[in-house]
Amino acid sequence: MSKTTIRKRIAITAVSAMFAGILTVASAPVANSAVLHPGIVGTGASNPALGAQAGNTSLYVAVAPNTTGSAAAGFTTTTTSLADTENAALSTGLLSKDTTTGTAQTVTMLASGTLSLYAAVTTTTAFTVTAGTLSGATSQASTASTGVTYADPARTALMSFPNNQDAPAGSPTVVLWTAPSTAGTYTVSMYYTSNTSVPTLASPGNGVLGGNITVTVVAASSGGSYSAAYSSCATKTDTTALSQTAANADSTQAQVANGSPWYIGFILRDVYAAYLADGNLVATATNGAIVSIAENGDGSALASGTGSTVVQYGNGNAGQVKVVQGTAGAPVTTTVTISYNGTTVCTKTVKIVGAAASVEISDVATVDLGGNDAVPGWLDEGSLVTGGQRNGHYRVLLKDSAGNIVNPATADTFSMDAATTTTTVTALTVNSNYATSTSSSSGARFSVGTFTCGPVAGSSAVKLKHTTAATGVTISSPAFTARCADDPYTYTASWDKASYTAGEIATLSVKFLDSKGNAANSVDTPGPVTMVTPFLTAVTSTGSASMLPNAAGIKTYTFTVGTTSGVTAGSYVSIVDFTNLTAVAAEKQTPSYKLTTGGDTTTNADVLKSIVALIASINKQIQALQKLILQRR
Numbered sequence: 001m002s003k004t005t006i007r008k009r010i011a012i013t014a015v016s017a018m019f020a021g022i023l024t025v026a027s028a029p030v031a032n033s034a035v036l037h038p039g040i041v042g043t044g045a046s047n048p049a050l051g052a053q054a055g056n057t058s059l060y061v062a063v064a065p066n067t068t069g070s071a072a073a074g075f076t077t078t079t080t081s082l083a084d085t086e087n088a089a090l091s092t093g094l095l096s097k098d099t100t101t102g103t104a105q106t107v108t109m110l111a112s113g114t115l116s117l118y119a120a121v122t123t124t125t126a127f128t129v130t131a132g133t134l135s136g137a138t139s140q141a142s143t144a145s146t147g148v149t150y151a152d153p154a155r156t157a158l159m160s161f162p163n164n165q166d167a168p169a170g171s172p173t174v175v176l177w178t179a180p181s182t183a184g185t186y187t188v189s190m191y192y193t194s195n196t197s198v199p200t201l202a203s204p205g206n207g208v209l210g211g212n213i214t215v216t217v218v219a220a221s222s223g224g225s226y227s228a229a230y231s232s233c234a235t236k237t238d239t240t241a242l243s244q245t246a247a248n249a250d251s252t253q254a255q256v257a258n259g260s261p262w263y264i265g266f267i268l269r270d271v272y273a274a275y276l277a278d279g280n281l282v283a284t285a286t287n288g289a290i291v292s293i294a295e296n297g298d299g300s301a302l303a304s305g306t307g308s309t310v311v312q313y314g315n316g317n318a319g320q321v322k323v324v325q326g327t328a329g330a331p332v333t334t335t336v337t338i339s340y341n342g343t344t345v346c347t348k349t350v351k352i353v354g355a356a357a358s359v360e361i362s363d364v365a366t367v368d369l370g371g372n373d374a375v376p377g378w379l380d381e382g383s384l385v386t387g388g389q390r391n392g393h394y395r396v397l398l399k400d401s402a403g404n405i406v407n408p409a410t411a412d413t414f415s416m417d418a419a420t421t422t423t424t425v426t427a428l429t430v431n432s433n434y435a436t437s438t439s440s441s442s443g444a445r446f447s448v449g450t451f452t453c454g455p456v457a458g459s460s461a462v463k464l465k466h467t468t469a470a471t472g473v474t475i476s477s478p479a480f481t482a483r484c485a486d487d488p489y490t491y492t493a494s495w496d497k498a499s500y501t502a503g504e505i506a507t508l509s510v511k512f513l514d515s516k517g518n519a520a521n522s523v524d525t526p527g528p529v530t531m532v533t534p535f536l537t538a539v540t541s542t543g544s545a546s547m548l549p550n551a552a553g554i555k556t557y558t559f560t561v562g563t564t565s566g567v568t569a570g571s572y573v574s575i576v577d578f579t580n581l582t583a584v585a586a587e588k589q590t591p592s593y594k595l596t597t598g599g600d601t602t603t604n605a606d607v608l609k610s611i612v613a614l615i616a617s618i619n620k621q622i623q624a625l626q627k628l629i630l631q632r633r
Contacts, residue, residue, distance in 0.1 A: 046064055046086075046087075047060065047062050047063060047064045047074075047086045047087065047089055048060050048061075048063070048086065048101065049082075049083075049086060050082040050083070050085055050086045050118060050119075050120055050172060055119075055120040055121060055122050056119070056120075056121055056122055056123060056125070056192040056208075056210045057102065057192075057210045057211070058101040058102060058119060058120070058210070058211060059101060059102075059105070059117060059119050059188075059190045059210065059211025059212075059213065060086070060089075060101055060117065060118050060119060061091065061094070061097055061105070061107060061115055061116070061117060061213065062074065062086075062089035062090055062091045062094075062115070062116035062117075062118070063091065063094060063097050064089075064090065066090045066091060066092060066094075068090060069092075070090070070092065071090055071091055071092045071114035071115075071116050071176055071178075072088060072089060072090040072116060073088070073089065073116055073118075073136040073138070073174045073175070073176050074086060074087075074088045074089030074116060074118040074172065074174040075088070075118075075138050075139070075172060075173075075174040082120065082172055084172075085118055085172035085174065086118065089116040089117075089118055089174065090116055091109075091113070091114060091115050091116045092113045092114045093109045093110035093111075093112065093113015093114065093179070094107065094109050094113065094115065095108040095109055095110065095218070095221055095223055095272040095274070096108040096272035096273050096274065099245065101211070102211060102212075103209055103210070103211060103212040104212065105211070105212065105213040105214070106213070106214050106215075106216070107213055107214070107215045107216070108215075108216045108218065108272055109179055109215060109216075109217060109218075110179075110217070110218060110219075110220070110221060111179060111180065111181045111182065111183055111217050111218065111219055112178065112179060112180070112181045113178070113179050113217075114176055114177065114178045114179070115176070115177045115179070115188070115213075115215070116174070116176055117174065117175050117176070117177060117188070117190075118172060118173065118174045118175075119172075119173050119174075119190060119210070119211065120171065120172060120173070121139070121159070121171055121173045121192060122171065122192075123161065123192045123193035123194075124158070124159065124160045124161050124192070124193045124198065124199065124207075125158075125159045125173060125190060125191065125192050125193070125199070125207075125210075126156060126157070126158045126159070126190070126191045126192075126199035126200070126201070126204035126207055127156065127157045127158075127159075127175045127177075127188070127189070127190050127204075128155060128156040128157075128188075128189050128190075128191070128204040128205075129155050129156075129177055129186065129187065129188050129189070130155070130186045130187045131155070131179075131180045131184075131186045132155070132177055132178050132179045132180045132186060133153065133154045133155065133177070133178050134150065134154045134155065134156070134157040134175055134176065134177055135154060135175070135176045135178070136174065136175060136176040137150075137157040137159060137173070137174070137175040137176075138159075138173070138174060138175075139159055139171050139172065139173040139174075147160060148160075149201050150201075151201050151202075156201055156204050157175055158199065158200070158201045158204070159173055179215065179217045180217060182217070183217050183218050183219045184216075184217055185214065185215065185216050185217070186214075186215045186217060187212065187213065187214055187215065188212070188213040188215060189204070189205075189209060189211065189212045189213075190209075190210045190211040190212070191204050191205060191206070191207030191208060191209055191210065192207055192208055192210045193207055193208070194207070194208045221272075222270075222271050222272070223270035223271060223272045223274055224270055224276070224277065225270055225271075225276075226268055226269075226270065226276060226316075226340055226343050226345055227269060227270050227271045227273075228345075229271070230269040230270065230271065230272075230273040231266070231267055231268050231269050231316070231345065232247075232248040232265070232266065232267040233248075233264065233265070233266045233267075233338070233345065233346035233348065234248040234249060234250050234251070234264070234265055234266075235250045235251045235262060235263070235264055235348050235350055236251055236262070236263040236264070236265055236320075237251050237253055237256055237260070237262065237263070238263065239263060239301060239302065239320065241265070241318060242265040242266075242267055242318065244267065244318070248265070248267075250348070254351065254438065254439070255350075255351040255352065255353050255404060255438055256350075256351075256352050256353070257352075257353060257406075257407065258325075258329060258331075258352070258353050258354050258355050258400070258406065259325070259328070259329075259470070260352065261304070261322050261323060261324045261352075262322075262323040262324075262350040262352065263302075263320050263321065263322055263323070264283075264320060264321040264323065264336055264338065264346065264348050264350075265318070265319070265320045266316070266318075266319050266320065266321070266338060266345065266346050267316060267317070267318055267319075268315075268316025268317075268319075268340055268345055269316060275315055275316045275317040276315055276316035276340060277315055278313060278314055278315045279313070279314075279315070279340050279341040280311060280312075280313060280339075280340070280341050280342070281293055281295060281311070281312045281313070281314055281319060281338065281339070281340055282309065282310070282311050282312075282338070282339045283309070283310050283312075283321045283336060283337070283338050284308060284309045284336070284337050284339075285308045285309075285323060285334045285335070285336045285337075286308075286334050286335045286336075287326070287332050287333060287334045287335075288308060288326030288327065288332065288334075289308060289323055289324065289325065289326050289332050289334035289336070289352075290304060290305045290306065290307065290308060290323070290324045290325070290326050291305050291307075291308065291309070291310050291321055291322065291323055291324075291336060292304055292305030292310055292321070292322045293305075293310045293311075293312045293319065293320070293321050293322075293338075294312065294314075294319060294320060295312055295313075295314020295315055295316075295317070295319045302320060302322045303322075304322060304324045305322065305324075308326070316340065321336060321338060323336055323350055323352075324352070325352050325354075329354050329355035329471065329473075330354050330355075330401070331351075331352065331353050331354030331400045331401060331402040331404055332351070332352050332354075333349065333350070333351045333352075333402075334349065334350060334351075334352075335347060335348070335349045336348050336349075336350065351404070353400050353402075353404040353405070353406055353438070354400035354401055354402065354404070354406075355400060355406070355468050355471065355473065356398040356399070356400060356406045356408070356466055356468060356475060357399065357400050357401040357475060358398070358399045358400075358401075358475065358477075359396065359397075359398060359464055359465075359466050359475060359476065359477035360396070360397040360398075360399065360477065361394055361395070361396060361449075361464060361477050361478075361480045362394065362395045362397070362446075363378075363379060363394055363395045364393065364394040364480055364481065364482060364551055365378050365393040365394065365521070365522045365523055365551055366483040366484065366485050366519070366520075366521040366522045366523070366549075366551045366552075366553065367393055367450075367451060367452075367453045367482070367483075367484055367485075367521055367523055368453065368484075368485075368486065368487065368521045368523055368524055369453050369454070369455055369456070369457060369484055369485065369486050369521075370453060370454070370455050371452065371453065372393075372427070372429075372450045372451060372452040372453070373523060374391035374392050374393055374450050374523060375391060375523050375524075375525075375548070376389055376391055377525070377547075377548050378391075378392070378393065378522060378523055378548055379391070379392050379393075379395065379448060381443065381448060382443075384442070384443045384444040385433045385434070385435070385436045385444050386433065386436070387432070387433035388433070390431050390433050390448040391431075391448075391450075392431055392448030392449055392450050393449065393450045393451055393482075393523070394448075394449050394450075394451070394480075394482075395446040395447070395448060395449075396414065396430060396435075396446060396447040396448070396449050396464065396477075397435075397445060397446055397447075398435070398447075398466060404438070405435075405437075405438040405439075405440065405445050406438070407434070407435045407436060407437070407438060407445075408430075408434050408435060408447060408466065409468075409469055409470075410434065410469075411430045411431060411432045411433075411434045411447065413466055413467050413468070413469060414428075414429070414430040414447070414449070414464060414465065414466055415428070415464075415465050415467070416428035416429075416462065416463070416464060416465065417462070417463035417464065417465050417476050419463075420460065420461065420462040420463045420479065421462075422454075422460040422462075423454045423456070424453065424454050424456065424458040424459065424460045424482075424484055425451050425452070425453060425454070425459075425460040425462050425482045425484065426452045426453070426454055427451065427452040428449060428450075428451050428452075428462060428464050428482075429449060429450055429451075429452075430447050430448065430449045430464075431447065431448040431449065431450070433448070434447040435447045449464065451482045453484035454484065456484075457484055457485045457486060457514065457516060457518045458483070458484055459481050459482060459483040459484065460481070460482055461479040461480070461481055461482075462479065462480065462481075462482050463476045463477050463478070463479050463480075464476070464477045465477075483519075483521075483551060484521070485514050485518045485519060485520055485521045485553070486514035486515055486516065486518070486520065486521065487514060487520060487521065487524040488512035488513070488514065488520040488521075488524060488525075488526040488549065488553075488578075488581060489512075489513060489514050489515040489520065489581065489584075489585055489586065490512070490513050490581065490585055490586040490587070491510050491511060491512045491513065491526065491578060491581060491586055491589065492510070492511050492513075492589060493508060493509070493510045493511075493574075493576040493589035493591050494508070494509055494591050495507070495508055495509075495574075495591050495593050496508075496509065497593070498593060498594060499593065499594040499595070499596065500561045500593060500594070500595055500596075501561065501595075501596050501597070501598045502561055502562045502566070502567040502595070502596070502597050502598050503560070503561060503562060503598070504560075504561045505539075505558060505559070505560060505561070506536055506558075506559045506560075506561055506593070507556055507557070507558055507559075508531075508533075508556065508557045508558075508559065508574075508576070508591070509554055509555075509556050510549075510554065510555045510556075510557070510576065510578075510589070511549075511552075511553055511554045512526055512549050512553045512554070512555070513553065515585075518553075519549075519552050519553030519554075520549060520553040521549075521553075522548050522549045522550055522551055522553070523548065524548075525547060525548055526547070526549070526555070526578050526580065526581055527578055527579065527580030527581065528578070528579060528580070529547075529576065529577065529578045529579070530575075530577045530579060531557075531574065531575065531576055531577070532574060532575040533559060533574045534572040534574070535561065535562060535563055535567050535568065535572065535595055536559040536560070536561060536562075536563075536574075537559060537560045537562065537563055538557065538558075538559055539558040539559060539560060540556075540557050540558045561595065566597075567595055567596075567597050568595070568597075569595055569596045569597050570594070570595060571592065571593075571594045571595075572592065572593055572594070572595060573590050573591075573592045574590065574591055574592070574593070575588060575589075575590055576588065576589040576590075576591070577589075
């Protein structure tokens with residue numbers, strides 16, 4: 001080797017040593033993960049804003065995507081504002097960064113990577129590290145500074161200002177830190193000057209801690225592969241974007257209405273919480289549901305698909321899948337599976353109800369003659385839906401062909417089947433406060449209807465129709481009996497048993513009749529009642545004036561047999577007095593019953609009777625024995 005060649009190599013080595021730790025250049029930056037990194041989650045494609053936090057107490061790390069192959073300090077000869085500083089900063093080898101900017105920050109990065117740091121300072125400031133090297137420290141207020149000094153080795157950089165606190169307010173100050181080549185945990189700190197605490201080159205900790213970063217340096221990246229711990233997948237009923245920083249929960253809705261879509265949002269990240277790179281995204285739905293998919297589409301409109309499987313080449317940054325019915329109007333429960341490069345990353349099951357296919361009628365009252373008055377007590381609807389109390393004579397429930405509950409679009413979608421109209425029952429209607437819930441346990445799943453009676457008592461088999469406005473398809477309920485009768489006029493009362501034992505349940509049934517002897521209607525109260533029931537304790541209320549008979553004109557009351565003082569066996573007569581009715585035409589009812597205490601109920605009379613029977617039996621046996629003796633003689 002020639003002396004010239006040797007001298008050239010020595011010079012190159014010296015230059016390389018001089019710049020070691022300050023700048024790392026990759027000849028093929030795209031393939032060198034040690035100097036490149038994607039954007040860190042929660043930051044988008046930008047570095048955090050320099051003015052977002054208070055000066056001196058925030059230390060920022062450049063997290064924006066970097067494909068240049070080298071790190072860059074946030075200060076250049078052209079930076080003239082805080083925004084210029086933050087836009088210019090570039091780190092290399094960065095794998096993950098938390099979202100804080102104070103004294104409890106965490107970073108994971110590759111060995112020999114470089115963090116580009118920046119802060120808005122107002123005082124003399126020291127940057128110090130436990131290992132690695134600092135370089136490139138400067139400030140936009142350099143004309144006011146007295147210079148930057150480094151410790152040897154370059155693990156502390158001191159940015160000084162006259163009198164320690166003469167920096168222009170919020171001056172952008174930057175520094176680069178190159179991590180060691182050895183994996184481990186290191187600390188990067190920033191100290192600033194207070195009235196009594198001044199950092200120095202020899203003792204930076206004499207200042208006040210304004211920023212602190214715990215850095216985990218690793219030899220190789222574990223990123224690039226799906227991590228469930230840092231990814232999200234959730235069902236939604238609209239295109240609202242999933243949260244990038246908070247936990248995402250599935251929609252609380254059990255189903256969506258006929259013709260409405262489900263959405264499944266997903267965010268796919270690796271173990272460093274970085275978005276997965278472009279890959280094959282596949283969504284597949286069961287039971288014939290149709291899906292479409294979009295990368296970077298979460299939060300935006302998405303057209304419906306054409307099949308049950310869809311493929312998209314894209315990354316894990318906020319995608320979404322749209323799920324619709326395979327057949328219009330048909331209910332579907334489908335399981336949607338989303339995979340990334342062959343790895344299943346999300347499985348969700350959603351339900352879309354179909355068009356209304358059946359009308360169910362329940363809790364039908366008997367209505368007063370000549371009208372359709374309804375009272376709160378019959379259905380006891382309360383304020384289950386917006387609009388308040390719903391008074392009605394029957395409940396209506398819509399279901400699709402799979403038995404899922406369907407809510408009507410409006411109350412006007414219901415009407416009476418004209419073929420079932422009679423002079424007894426002339427009309428059926430549904431309250432404008434229609435059903436709003438699809439939960440099988442909610443009273444709001446029902447709509448409430450009324451029917452109108454003519455002037456003569458009787459009953460008719462009627463049907464209620466429902467028409468789906470979007471399609472014009474009409475369905476009818478099965479025929480149900482709607483009965484009309486006059487107000488309670490007289491009544492009878494009876495117990496369900498003739499005799500009860502202490503501790504049993506006794507039921508009193510009262511049947512109300514109108515003035516024509518028909519079972520009375522169930523929307524007019526018979527009024528208050530007074531009851532005398534010896535040794536029986538009422539379980540159900542008996543004195544309420546709002547108590548209504550059922551559709552057959554019968555009201556029942558429940559009692560327990562016994563009182564706090566016990567039970568005395570014997571026969572008793574109860575008194576049932578509906579005072580409003582007995583004041584006009586009805587008679588008080590006096591149904592009787594017997595009570596026993598249970599256990600041994602034998603009386604003295606029973607014992608004496610048994611003794612007499614025993615003596616008679618003995619006498620018969622003696623007579624038979626005497627007759628047998630006489631025969632043998």
